Amino acid sequence: MTDPGRTVVIGAGHNGLAAAAYLARAGREVVVVEAAAHVGGAAVTREFAPGFRVSAIAHLAHLLDPSIVRELDLQRHGLAFARAALKTVALDAGGDALLFDGNRIVAGPASAADRAAYTAFTARMRRFAVVLGRQHGRVPPRLAWQHWTEALPAALLGLDIRRLRREDMREFLRVVTMAIYDLLEESFESPLLKGAIALDAVLGTKLGARSGNTVFSYLHRLSGAASGGGGPALPRGGMGAVTDALAAAARSAGAEIRLGCPIEAIVVSGGRAGGVRLSGGEVVPADAVVSSADPKTTLLTLLGARHLEAEFAQRVHHLRATGTAAKLHLALAGLPAFRGVAATDAGERLVISPSATYADEAFNPAKYRRYSEHPVLEISIPTVHDATLAPAGRHVLSAIVQYAPHDLEGGWDAARAPFQELLLDLLERYAPGIRRQVLAAELVTPADIERDYRIRGGHWHHAELTIDQALMLRPVPGAAQYAMPVAGLYLCGAGCHPGGGVIGAAGRNAARIVAGAEA
Amino acid sequence: MRAPREHYREIVRYTPFHSRTSRANVLNLWHRWRDHTVADAYFDVTLEYTALRNTCAVFDISPMTKHRIDGPDALGFLNRLVTRDVAKIRPGRVGYCVWCDDRGHVIDDGTIFHLEEKVFRLCSQERQLDWLSRSALGFDVTVREETEDVAALALQGPTSCAVLKALGLEGIEALAPFAMRAFPFAGGELLVSRTGFTGDLGYELWIEPARAETLWDRLFEAGELHGIRPMGTHALEMGRIEAGFIQAGTDFLPADRAVRTDRTRSPFELDLGWLVDFAKPNFTGRRALLEEQRLGSRFRLVRLDVEGNKPAKDAYVYDDRRNVIGAVTSSMWSPMAKASIALASVAMPWGRPGDELWAEIYYQKELKWNRLNARCGVVKGAFYEPARRRMTPPPDR
Numbered sequence: 001m002t003d004p005g006r007t008v009v010i011g012a013g014h015n016g017l018a019a020a021a022y023l024a025r026a027g028r029e030v031v032v033v034e035a036a037a038h039v040g041g042a043a044v045t046r047e048f049a050p051g052f053r054v055s056a057i058a059h060l061a062h063l064l065d066p067s068i069v070r071e072l073d074l075q076r077h078g079l080a081f082a083r084a085a086l087k088t089v090a091l092d093a094g095g096d097a098l099l100f101d102g103n104r105i106v107a108g109p110a111s112a113a114d115r116a117a118y119t120a121f122t123a124r125m126r127r128f129a130v131v132l133g134r135q136h137g138r139v140p141p142r143l144a145w146q147h148w149t150e151a152l153p154a155a156l157l158g159l160d161i162r163r164l165r166r167e168d169m170r171e172f173l174r175v176v177t178m179a180i181y182d183l184l185e186e187s188f189e190s191p192l193l194k195g196a197i198a199l200d201a202v203l204g205t206k207l208g209a210r211s212g213n214t215v216f217s218y219l220h221r222l223s224g225a226a227s228g229g230g231g232p233a234l235p236r237g238g239m240g241a242v243t244d245a246l247a248a249a250a251r252s253a254g255a256e257i258r259l260g261c262p263i264e265a266i267v268v269s270g271g272r273a274g275g276v277r278l279s280g281g282e283v284v285p286a287d288a289v290v291s292s293a294d295p296k297t298t299l300l301t302l303l304g305a306r307h308l309e310a311e312f313a314q315r316v317h318h319l320r321a322t323g324t325a326a327k328l329h330l331a332l333a334g335l336p337a338f339r340g341v342a343a344t345d346a347g348e349r350l351v352i353s354p355s356a357t358y359a360d361e362a363f364n365p366a367k368y369r370r371y372s373e374h375p376v377l378e379i380s381i382p383t384v385h386d387a388t389l390a391p392a393g394r395h396v397l398s399a400i401v402q403y404a405p406h407d408l409e410g411g412w413d414a415a416r417a418p419f420q421e422l423l424l425d426l427l428e429r430y431a432p433g434i435r436r437q438v439l440a441a442e443l444v445t446p447a448d449i450e451r452d453y454r455i456r457g458g459h460w461h462h463a464e465l466t467i468d469q470a471l472m473l474r475p476v477p478g479a480a481q482y483a484m485p486v487a488g489l490y491l492c493g494a495g496c497h498p499g500g501g502v503i504g505a506a507g508r509n510a511a512r513i514v515a516g517a518e519a
Numbered sequence: 520m521r522a523p524r525e526h527y528r529e530i531v532r533y534t535p536f537h538s539r540t541s542r543a544n545v546l547n548l549w550h551r552w553r554d555h556t557v558a559d560a561y562f563d564v565t566l567e568y569t570a571l572r573n574t575c576a577v578f579d580i581s582p583m584t585k586h587r588i589d590g591p592d593a594l595g596f597l598n599r600l601v602t603r604d605v606a607k608i609r610p611g612r613v614g615y616c617v618w619c620d621d622r623g624h625v626i627d628d629g630t631i632f633h634l635e636e637k638v639f640r641l642c643s644q645e646r647q648l649d650w651l652s653r654s655a656l657g658f659d660v661t662v663r664e665e666t667e668d669v670a671a672l673a674l675q676g677p678t679s680c681a682v683l684k685a686l687g688l689e690g691i692e693a694l695a696p697f698a699m700r701a702f703p704f705a706g707g708e709l710l711v712s713r714t715g716f717t718g719d720l721g722y723e724l725w726i727e728p729a730r731a732e733t734l735w736d737r738l739f740e741a742g743e744l745h746g747i748r749p750m751g752t753h754a755l756e757m758g759r760i761e762a763g764f765i766q767a768g769t770d771f772l773p774a775d776r777a778v779r780t781d782r783t784r785s786p787f788e789l790d791l792g793w794l795v796d797f798a799k800p801n802f803t804g805r806r807a808l809l810e811e812q813r814l815g816s817r818f819r820l821v822r823l824d825v826e827g828n829k830p831a832k833d834a835y836v837y838d839d840r841r842n843v844i845g846a847v848t849s850s851m852w853s854p855m856a857k858a859s860i861a862l863a864s865v866a867m868p869w870g871r872p873g874d875e876l877w878a879e880i881y882y883q884k885e886l887k888w889n890r891l892n893a894r895c896g897v898v899k900g901a902f903y904e905p906a907r908r909r910m911t912p913p914p915d916r
Binding site for chain 1: 657801
């Protein structure tokens with residue numbers, strides 16, 4: 001066996017670090033190059049106002065792959081949770097609030113029929129989500145195979161669906177491409193209940209509640225918890241704790257992480273990826289280049305379409321990856337008082353999406369490159385559980401805000417201030433007095449995400465996660481097995497199966513392919 | 520991008536030579552070629568063909584699709600587009616080429632004219648602007664269709680060089696096959712390339728449309744004593760088949776038009792493997808073609824010498840055990856080869872030299888259909904290729 005040589009990993013986000021850690025453990029020489037001065041990518045904790053720190057993009061751990069936590073021993077490397085299994089509080093402008101705990105509605109204005117239906121609904125959705133969750137750790141199947149072993153992954157996927165009970169299988173196949181709106185109309189009465197579920201189906205997507213595929217994105221959201229992750233959790237120290245632990249695991253396995261090293265290009269020689277060229281001109285030679293950057297950045301910017309065949313380059317070019325989710329960060333003088341929410345529940349996951357219709361109408365402007373006048377929000381006040389993020393007695397509010405399209409007409413420079421005002425006005429209606437508590441505010445738009453996190457289009461999941469861009473079709477048909485058409489080049493980021501949401505499985509799966517390809 | 524045009528209002532378009540071709544077309548036989556009306560034949564197909572092989576004949580190629588490709592990445596763009604190495608086509612030279620989709624199946628064939636450093640003209644049978652534009656992603660290159668900005672005539676046959684000398688193109692005899700050169704002409708410029716679609720000595724003449732009629736007139740004046748004749752599509756087709764050249768839409772289905780994936784062909788399957796240069800690190804279709812080389816091709820294009828004198832039009836091709844293994848795509852009685860000749864696509868491994876193949880030919884005599892099974896021999900190379908095609912200077916005849 002020849003020396004497998006050096007592997008360069010582009011990007012020190014959770015997937016890049018996971019890939020690096022697994023490859024280093026497999027005995028490879030691994031160098032991670034990261035443009036930012038710190039590790040983390042979009043799973044990072046950042047000081048946004050003096051003394052106030054926040055999970056800068058992703059702010060809750062829904063999907064983190066438990067096998068990665070176990071195999072890489074992330075707890076030993078410093079990962080701890082300030083709070084596991086957050087409850088959800090759905091807010092209503094009238095001051096009503098529904099409190100969910102797992103598969104139960106525990107308080108709020110819902111009929112007995114809705115309460116019973118909710119428990120049955122979530123149980124069934126979790127059974128469906130298990131089908132998706134089981135795929136996370138697998139390399140997606142090829143659609144054409146030359147040897148029967150290559151047909152195995154497809155057979156396993158089929159088997160997972162087949163293993164559902166007969167009526168479940170029929171229902172799974174019926175609903176998986178549906179709009180969440182229609183499924184909710186079939187299932188529930190309470191607008192607030194339907195709104196809260198609709199939010200989970202559209203968060204992070206460029207989809208509205210009436211868009212097809214939103215049941216699928218809802219199932220994706222549940223797929224981590226269903227496979228044993230235990231529901232949304234708050235890492236102590238913010239999401240940066242996840243990537244800090246991954247970095248520590250990678251380093252202890254022998255990987256080198258070079259920070260502050262933006263790369264200019266993937267070097268190609270003789271049709272093979274042969275390393276990366278840093279922006280200073282230094283070339284880091286490698287036998288394999290594994291990129292956790294998004295597919296368009298990796299393939300069209302760093303590699304260049306000229307090194308791809310024409311139709312493949314077009315498929316990447318047309319990958320749908322327009323971010324619509326913004327982030328609002330508030331440094332607060334005290335704990336805000338949301339109407340209808342007990343102070344003890346202020347640290348749970350608070351959602352503003354009073355009805356499924358609201359969640360759909362919020363999306364409409366984004367189709368036409370405008371932001372929502374009535375946005376949906378997922379709010380977390382992590383300081384209730386984690387004192388490391390703010391000075392004593394002070395709080396941090398972190399909210400994912402939709403819809404704020406990357407390609408906003410007229411650009412974000414002019415829109416930033418009015419949109420932030422609109423958000424503060426909205427919050428004031430739900431938490432009277434919050435405006436007076438604001439010490440500092442920051443709005444992170446998809447344009448900021450594109451610039452600061454180098455994600456083309458500013459999409460959280462690197463590419464829209466819909467069935468046409470999922471599993472064996474992600475990121476594009478013909479490239480779903482992490483190896484790119486250019487020899488020696490691999491993708492390992494959220495743009496690959498199983499997608500976004502701080503799972504880490506893309507990095508883990510890609511490492512397996514890289515190690516297998518060259519052993 | 521060009522300004523929007525009202526071209527769609529014109530149902531039929533005319534070439535810049537139409538005032539002359541319509542006068543010459545005493546048979547009044549026309550058909551459409553890319554929306555342009557062009558002559559099937561002018562006065563007699565056989566005599567037009569006879570002029571092509573014995574004196575010289577003029578064919579109006581103005582409707583041929585032409586693209587102008589320039590910009591800093593023009594060479595890189597073309598090298599990613601086509602299967603051969605365009606770097607080897609020096610300025611002032613022309614190269615035959617094919618381009619494929621990602622599956623390695625041929626979209627079209629054509630010629631690349633390296634007009635000057637980093638400026639190219641790509642001529643093709645089919646309209647290709649869409650494919651070229653999509654292929655341009657990531658290249659600093661401008662692709663423009665210039666079909667109607669350039670008028671062109673093919674002058675083909677043994678006396679063609681003599682005619683151009685008589686036209687006053689000094690030094691034309693020094694022009695080598697697949698070379699081109701510009702000459703001053705009628706206050707402008709005439710670009711002459713030693714290229715053609717007949718397998719004979721011949722040239723293609725490229726000029727701005729405003730000078731097209733002058734070119735036609737002066738060419739026929741110069742050629743009067745050299746037996747110059749206009750030639751329609753039928754006669755050209757005879758020359759094309761004798762030369763063993765393939766035609767998009769006839770001998771292969773352009774890959775971007777196919778619905779059924781087993782109907783399209785790779786360059787290897789069209790006997791164009793010599794155009795595939797794997798030394799290039801990347802071109803569209805490379806991975807699939809490498810795979811095909813490893814696993815073997817599905818089909819082979821063969822040139823057949825068919826026993827007897829009946830053209831094997833659309834004939835099924837059989838192996839020696841009466842299994843259908845393919846079909847004829849082009850066929851004719853060749854006056855030069857004195858044989859019934861055909862191009863056919865057959866399943867591998869058939870078509871090796873020495874294979875016994877049979878063509879099932881149907882023909883009619885006074886409304887009565889007859890069938891015969893004709894033995895076919897596999898021919899290497901062109902059915903007819905006179906030495907003058909490659910000679911520089913060519914003989915004057």
